[in-house]
Amino acid sequence: MSSSSGRVIAVDTHDIRFPTSRELDGSDAMNPDPDYSAAYVVLRTDADDALEGHGFTFTIGRGNEVQVAAIEALRPHVLGRPVDELCADPGSLVRDLTGDSQLRWLGPEKGVMHMAIGAVANAVWDLAAKRARKPLWQLLADATPEWLVAQVDFRYIADVLTPEDALHLLRRGREGSAARTELLRERGFPGYTTSPGWLGYSDEKLTRLARQAVADGFTQIKLKVGADLADDMRRCRAARAAVGPGIRIAIDANQRWNVGEAIEWTKALAEFDPYWIEEPTSPDDVLGHASVREAVAPVKVATGxxxxNRIIFKQLLQAGAVDVLQIDAARVGGVNENLAILLLAAKFGVPVCPHAGGVGLCELVQHLSMFDYVALAGTVEDRVIEYVDHLHDHFLDPVVIGEGHYMAPTAPGFSATMRPESIAEFTFPGGAFWAADLAERARGEQRTAKGRKGEAA
Amino acid sequence: MSSSSGRVIAVDTHDIRFPTSRELDGSDAMNPDPDYSAAYVVLRTDADDALEGHGFTFTIGRGNEVQVAAIEALRPHVLGRPVDELCADPGSLVRDLTGDSQLRWLGPEKGVMHMAIGAVANAVWDLAAKRARKPLWQLLADATPEWLVAQVDFRYIADVLTPEDALHLLRRGREGSAARTELLRERGFPGYTTSPGWLGYSDEKLTRLARQAVADGFTQIKLKVGADLADDMRRCRAARAAVGPGIRIAIDANQRWNVGEAIEWTKALAEFDPYWIEEPTSPDDVLGHASVREAVAPVKVATGxxxxNRIIFKQLLQAGAVDVLQIDAARVGGVNENLAILLLAAKFGVPVCPHAGGVGLCELVQHLSMFDYVALAGTVEDRVIEYVDHLHDHFLDPVVIGEGHYMAPTAPGFSATMRPESIAEFTFPGGAFWAADLAERARGEQRTAKGRKGEAA
Structure with missing residues (x-):
């Protein structure tokens, strides 16, 4: 390896927060006031091509600084790595990150540390795809089954999915992939929209946005539920009236319920023909989801x-606990672990309908679904990617939606690169937006304190 | 509430690391070189009694700074709280901490953020017990069943354990508690020792320490396994020869194996009559543990x-996946969540044998087992607390072991208070030990660099 091919010379981190809570965008039964945020990482190299790898973890505000600290704890593993080797085998880095015996204690493979690993891994994949001059979905679809299998960590899932199983699935997945690539480029991948259904919206806004969604070509919408049953019934009725019987309405409780509540509440909403109930209870509760699924059929159960990590996904499939698997691009250990999860889903024949929204999650996860369609599952039947019309303008290569479909990205990379001016403005707490906001709040507090003094005097 | 009773005025954090990796103390198949560490928190108040609440999360080195950052993210929830209210109902704070909708995104209830909640919750319990002038085990044993039930969050476990179930178990547990308190004060609670069995020790050291353990009155020892089967067989043979047939030998794989490997390896070691196989695979794999347990009986399966969190413990019990439940005082959401786990174990009649060792874990967890004995499970049969003879001298109220038993603490509090001089010396990176160590390393690197220059010249 010649030194001119470059090494990683910097792992820059940014604490970026958007003040979304002020509009009640993104409000649900568990998350009343999210400030959509990203713990953002940029890998810089001294290679001649001057390309950077961008990645991030999505959070909803407070604690984003903890996530940034976790990414920084990974820095020593990344600095100095030869770029060619890194991009030829991102899995080698991911194994080092998840295998750091001291950091592993903080998980293992879950929560803050694991999300940080995902951010760094995804930044490497972004860099690899940029260097290959391909959008990530295509890099994955063009890769050999053998290489893809080598990117997966089979530890703790080999009792259900062996490397040989994975190879078989990927070889089968390649059959007809050229034709599907053409179809994908022409029509895109189906999406569904959550924009009408935030809990903080009025019925009028819900109805208007639901109608708009159908007019825009979406065949599925989603409503947040779980705070108040009477409200949920009224909102589901309004949504069903707005979209008619032919459009799927998913409902999403964001983990609000115990198992028993989930069953009762879902049955109470069944008259509005919900397509799936999403996150009925704790994402950790495999056996709980199995109970819910058995009780609420034919309403489907979705979570993810x-x-x-892949270990809980494995068990959700083993236990027959879900009808729909919802991957997230930035919660597990990056593309590598999502490959494992897509392979598990393919083995069990369960459709993958990614979670998206937030900051940049649509941008990332479309690549994984498109790879799944072209080169693994081989179908879009009952597959939809969540779409939320938030914050896309902050990205250099934002998603493009046409007729309710995600159009296939063509730019090289993982669509993860945020605009430099957005990073500058929304860096917390020093960026222009937050500096002004915090100064304004401080003035407000001063005025209040003076008022109180006046009263007391 | 009069203001003279005080409020929390400071949440101080300390990154404390002990250089244990240099002696191979604590080495196992997954953790070859731990530097036992604590993300330490001190709650200070302006109450007249000048008492402090001390708590911590145990880590094994790198990443301890991430854990400290997570504790700091919780500070706004704690500052300003009236001390009387806080100590009268620690659960109200824990609910606020786990319920912070933005921080919750970083878990939920797992990994770095959840361990931080545990550290803060335990600091409150330490303060509450100091103010009550009781060791924590006694504060819990003296509490009413109704109050204890109110300290538990039943979310996500109510399908298996209701508040009514818990009340029934606690009322039953009180029967005969006075006599058990006397017995506990007289004899202590049984322990077992892991000190002979670290993977980095020679066979000679293992044999010597195993004999010493029996001489010291322990009736169970533990060996680390999982790196190399031939080594494990040799070490198990040596240990069995050293202790004879009447002493229990637990083996501990520290999550090293896939399900299939766990079954094969445990069966291969069965000839040495291991009492339990601990952490045979991922702690997340409920169904995997169930498979292992079915295959390796009569060897018991232990994990925890x-x-x-309580949700995975619930499922381990539901699925019949474990014979022995191993709580840890500082991984879940503090005493409150451990109450939930003890109640779940009591409902299923599964013995709780806590994990300990590390930094201060013995000091903390003895209180939970002693409460369990006196006022919940009501027996010490097949119950043992892990004991490791590390780092106790750094605590003001270290554990006292007599005849292989943990003697009941008598000092008020949770035994969590570290000596100020230990905090000062081992604070990373600025404490006296690390400052000298890092300076020495820097000099070494300079010498190496000069040597290289000399060679190149």
Whole structure:
């Protein structure tokens, strides 16, 4: 390896927060006031091509600084790595990151440390795809089954999915992939929209946005539920009236319920023909989801956005606990672990309908679904990617939606690169937006304190 | 509430690391070189009694700074709280901490953020017990069943354990508690020792320490296994020869194996009559543990030190996946969540044998087992607390072991208070030990660099 091919010379981190809580965008039964945020990482190299790898973890505000600290704890593993080797085998880095015996204690493979690993791994994949001059979905679809299998960590899942199983699935997945690539480029991948259904919206806004969604070509919408049953019934009725019988309405409780509550509440909403109930209870509760699924059929059970790793996904499939698997691009250990999860889903024949929204999650996860369609599952039947119309303008290569479909990205990379001016403005607490905001709050507090003094005097 | 009773005025944090890796103390198949560490928190108040609440999360070195950052993210929830209210109902704070909707995204209830909640919750319990002038085990044993039930969060476990179930178990547990308190004060609670069995020790050292353990009155020892089968067989043979047939030998794989490997390896070691196989695979793999347990009986299956929360413990019990439940005082959400786990274990009649060792884990967890004995499970049969003879001298109220038993603490509090001089010396990186160590390393690197220059010249 010649030194001119470059090494990683910097792992820059950014604490970026958008003040979304002020509009009640993104409000649900568990998350009343999220400030959509990213713990953002940029890998810089001294290679001649001057390409950077961008990655991030999505959070909803407070604690984003903890996530940044976790990414920084990984820095020594990344600095100095030869770029060619890194991009030729991102899995080698991921194994080092998950295998750091001291950091592993903080998980293992879950929560803050694991999300940090995902951010760094995804930054490497972004760099690898940029260097290959391909959008990530295509890099994955063009890769050999053998190479893809080598990117997967089979530890703790080999009792259900062996490397040989994975090879078989990927070889089968390649059959007809050229034709599917053409179809994908032409039509895109189906999406569904959550934009009408935030809990903080009025019925009028819900109805208007639901109609708009159908007009825009979406065949599925989603409503947040779980705070108040009477409200949920009224909102589901309004949504069903707005979209008619032919459109799927998913409902999403964001982990609000115990198992028993989940069953009762879902049955109470069944008259509005919900397509799936999402996150009925804790994402850790495999057996709980199995109970819910058995009780609420034919309403389907979906979960995954908060599922911590491939080991829980494995068990959700083993236990027959879900009808729909919802991967998230930035919660597990990056593309590598999502490959494992896509392979598990393929083995069990369960459709993958990714979670998205937040900051940049749509941008990332579309690549994984498109790879799944072209080169693994081989179908879009009952597959949809969540779409939320938030914050896309902050990205250099934002998602493009046409007729309710995600259009296939064509730019090289993982669509993860945020605009430099957005990073500058929304860096917390020093960026222009937050500096002004915090100064304004401080003035407000001063005025209040003076008022109180006046009263007391 | 009069203001003279005080409020929390400071949440101080300390990154404390002990250089244990240099002696191979604590080495196992997954953790070859741990530097036993604590992300330490001190709650200070302006109450007249000048008492402090001390708590911590145990880590094994790198990443301890991430854990400290997570504790600091909780500070706004704690500062300003009236001390009387806090100590009268620690659960109200824990609910606020786990319920912070933005921080919750970083878990939920797992990994770095959840361990931070545990550290803060335990600091409150330490303060509450100091103010009550009781060791924590006694504060818990003296509490009413109704109050204890109110300290538990039943979310996500109510399908298996209701508040009514818990009340029934606690009322039953009180019967005969006075007599058990006397017995506990007289004889202590049984321990077992892991000190002979670290993977980095020679066979000679293992044999010597195993004989010493029996001479010291322990009736169970533990060996680390999982790196190399031939080594494990040789070491198990040596240990069995050293202790004879009447002493229990537990073996501990520290999550090293896949399910299939766990079964094969344990069967291969069965000839040495191991009492339990601990952490045979991922702590997240409920169904995997169930498979292992079915296959390796009569060897028992134990796990829990890395189990992230009550929801996974619930499922381990539901699925019949474990014979022995191993709580850890500092991984889950503090005393409150451990109460939930003790109640779940009591409901299923599964013995709790806590994980300990590390930094201060013995000091903490003895209180939970002693409460369990006196006022919940009501027996010490097949119950033992792990004991490791590390780092106790750094605590003001270290554990006292007599005839292989943990003697009941008598000092008020949770035995969590570290000596100020230990905090000062081992604070990373600025404490006296690390400052000298890092300076020495820097000089070594300079010498190496000069040597290289000399060679190149």
């Amino acid at each position: 956005e908060h599922v911590q | 030190e890395h189990v992230q």
